[in-house]
Amino acid sequence: MFKLTMVFGITDPRTKQALGEWAEIAPDLGLDPSQFRAKLIWQKDEPTRNHIVIRLRGPRVLILKRAFLRPPGDDPTQTIIALKNAFARLKPYPAAHAPEVLFASGAGDLVIMAEASGKTLDDHLRGGRAHAPLLKRTGTWLAAFHASSETEERTYQPRFMVGHCERMADEVEAGKTSVADPERFITCCRMVREKAKSASDRKTISATKHGDFNLRNIILGPDGETGIDFKPLSNAPVGFDIARILMDYAELLQPPDGLEPGCVLTAATIDAFFGGYDLVTRDDPAVGFLPFTQLLNDWRSIPVEAHQRSWRQAARYKTIVALARNGFGVT
Numbered sequence: 001m002f003k004l005t006m007v008f009g010i011t012d013p014r015t016k017q018a019l020g021e022w023a024e025i026a027p028d029l030g031l032d033p034s035q036f037r038a039k040l041i042w043q044k045d046e047p048t049r050n051h052i053v054i055r056l057r058g059p060r061v062l063i064l065k066r067a068f069l070r071p072p073g074d075d076p077t078q079t080i081i082a083l084k085n086a087f088a089r090l091k092p093y094p095a096a097h098a099p100e101v102l103f104a105s106g107a108g109d110l111v112i113m114a115e116a117s118g119k120t121l122d123d124h125l126r127g128g129r130a131h132a133p134l135l136k137r138t139g140t141w142l143a144a145f146h147a148s149s150e151t152e153e154r155t156y157q158p159r160f161m162v163g164h165c166e167r168m169a170d171e172v173e174a175g176k177t178s179v180a181d182p183e184r185f186i187t188c189c190r191m192v193r194e195k196a197k198s199a200s201d202r203k204t205i206s207a208t209k210h211g212d213f214n215l216r217n218i219i220l221g222p223d224g225e226t227g228i229d230f231k232p233l234s235n236a237p238v239g240f241d242i243a244r245i246l247m248d249y250a251e252l253l254q255p256p257d258g259l260e261p262g263c264v265l266t267a268a269t270i271d272a273f274f275g276g277y278d279l280v281t282r283d284d285p286a287v288g289f290l291p292f293t294q295l296l297n298d299w300r301s302i303p304v305e306a307h308q309r310s311w312r313q314a315a316r317y318k319t320i321v322a323l324a325r326n327g328f329g330v331t
Contacts, residue, residue, distance in 0.1 A: 014052050015040050018066040021110055022056070025103055029112070035059055048072070061115040062102065068109070076108030078232035083113075085208075086230055089148035095224030096144035116228065118221020125215070125253050132272035138218055138245060139276030141225035142210070146238050146279050149208035156204040156237060156285040158196035161293045165192040168300060178304045180317060185299055188328045195292050199285035204237045207279070213241040214248040238279055239286025246273060247294040250323060251316045264291050264327040295323055 019038055026033040036058035043052045050069035056062040067076060086098035103112040119127070124134050169189035171177040179185045210217070211231025219226045250265055258266045274282045281287075302317045303309050309317065324330060 012040060012043065012052065014043070014050075014066065014068060015054065018052060018054060018064060018110070021066070022054075022064055022112070025110075025112065029102055031059070036062075038064075055115065056112075061117075063099070063113050063115045065111045065113075066109065070109075075232070076111075077104075077106075079230060080104045080108050080111060082211075082230040082233045085233060086145065086227065090144060093144045093148070093224075096141050096148075097224055097226040098145075098230070099226065099228060116219040116221065116226035117223055118219045118226070120216045121218050121220060122215035122252075124220055125249075131253070131255075132268070132275070134220060135249070135269065135272035136276040137220055137225055139273040141218060141227060141276075142213065142238075142241060142245070143277045143279050145210065145227060146205070146207035146241070149235075151205050151207045151279070152235075154204055154206045154237065156199055156202055156239075156289075158199045158285070158289050161290065162193050162196050165189040165293055165296055168296065177300070179300055180302055180304050181321070184321075184324065184330055185296070187330050188299075188324050189296055191328050191330075192292060192296070196289055199289035202285040204239065204284050204286045205280050206235050207238050209234050209236045210241045210244075213245045215245070215252065218245075237286040237290075239284055239290045242273070242277070242287050243290035243294040246270075247291050247298065250291070251295070251298060251319045252312070254319075256322070259326055261326060262329065264295055264323045292327060295320060295327065299324070 015038070022038075023033045026036075036056040039055045039057070041053050041055050044050065048069065048071045049067075051065065051067040054064040054066070056064055070076065080101060083098060084101055087100050090096050090098050097116065099113040099116055101111060101113045104110070121134055121138055125131060166189060168177070169186045172179055172182050172186055172189075209231070210227060211234065212229060213227070217227060217229045219228060246265055246269060250269065254266060254269055256266075258268055260267070270282050298316065299320050302313050302320070306314065
């Protein structure tokens with residue numbers, strides 16, 4: 001029925017199960033499963049999460065996601081609602097997209113959607129493409145995504161993130177949480193309160209949040225830009241999504257030239273992104289403040305022991321240390 005191309009060199013029983021389910025679903029979608037070639041393109045098998053992603057190539061190209069184990073409290077039905085919401089909201093935009101969901105199981109553990117054409121921002125950047133035009137396109141997509149939701153002008157209150165950073169420091173000091181270079185981490189967390197002063201009681205814009213807007217969650221192709229892997233629907237200052245994408249870029253691929261003291265983002269990075277993003281300006285209080293808290297959140301996620309880090313985590317941590325020194329002034 002299927003020509004199955006495996007990228008991991010073994011026949012995965014999870015793939016066999018997912019393709020059996022696809023064979024039952026496809027006719028209801030008006031599709032003949034025998035006309036599709038399947039390729040396992042991603043898999044994760046961890047103590048708290050186990051899932052696969054399969055590309056189905058035939059009369060059209062589809063993505064099948066099948067989850068077998070999820071972290072406690074994770075409700076996939078909410079992420080599917082967020083994806084459908086984004087697809088509907090972005091339909092009027094000719095170049096800003098979200099994938100169309102063709103099928104989702106009641107529990108949300110099996111999803112079939114249209115594949116977005118193109119490559120991730122991460123792939124484009126690592127492929128040697130010029131950074132500025134890609135960041136501008138990314139900003140353009142995020143502006144459309146935010147503007148297509150119900151937006152609201154708010155007075156920005158950084159105290160919530162200040163409290164979050166101070167709690168992280170307290171937990172490390174108490175031995176409840178372990179991080180790499182704990183003394184420097186604690187020092188930086190304690191400095192966030194001072195960083196927040198310039199952001200307090202200023203106007204910002206709140207909108208529907210992507211929730212995990214990183215270099216791998218936007219695809220840039222010939223037909224425009226497509227956001228993927230949305231978190232459940234929630235509203236927040238737009239600076240949260242902006243800080244997430246720009247700090248992912250800064251920690252992995254931002255050229256260090258031109259980084260001013262006290263900053264974690266270069267002027268070139270900000271100029272490029274805001275060449276496309278127009279819902280707020282670079283002077284937005286959340287945009288100025290949240291990159292520092294994002295840096296600390298990313299720092300906390302790095303395994304303490306160097307031998308436990310992936311190559312990507314190792315590269316990220318090296319840059320995090322350099323950005324912390326420059327941005328917080330710690331030695």
